[in-house]
Amino acid sequence: MFTMLTPEQEALYRGQLAEAEAALHKLLLGKSAVTLNYNGESVTYKPADEARLRNYVRELQAKLGLIRSARRPGVRV
Template sequence: MALTDDERAVLTARLASAEAALHSLMVGKATVSLSYDGESATFSQTDEAKLRRYIADLKSQLGLGCNPYRRGIHA
């Protein structure tokens, strides 16, 4: 199913927010919060895997691959 421009914009904004939140966790912030469509979620460092799954789901919805080995990037 193809995304509309509006749906793609919303998912892209959510992805950017989630990736920024993950970065904050990775550099030592104890908790981060995300808000969208009147919903909010708070993640702590112990929720890193959950946040990574959310990012992977958003990328999947956008048709973006999650392969860390593409373009010479190595995990």
């Protein structure tokens, strides 16, 4: 379910999404590790964490209403 965002929330999520997508791009190009800062925390992703980073990107896309759900098709919670 998509919840209406305030303009501030949308700007925040769009900025986080851009940063996460750039980090995923760097990781896929062979960078050994990338670090993202969000929610007051710093998280470092390594090539083995690619799936976690992809999930984070999907979560942000879902919050922005760019995709229907952050979950994979066929997966029920």
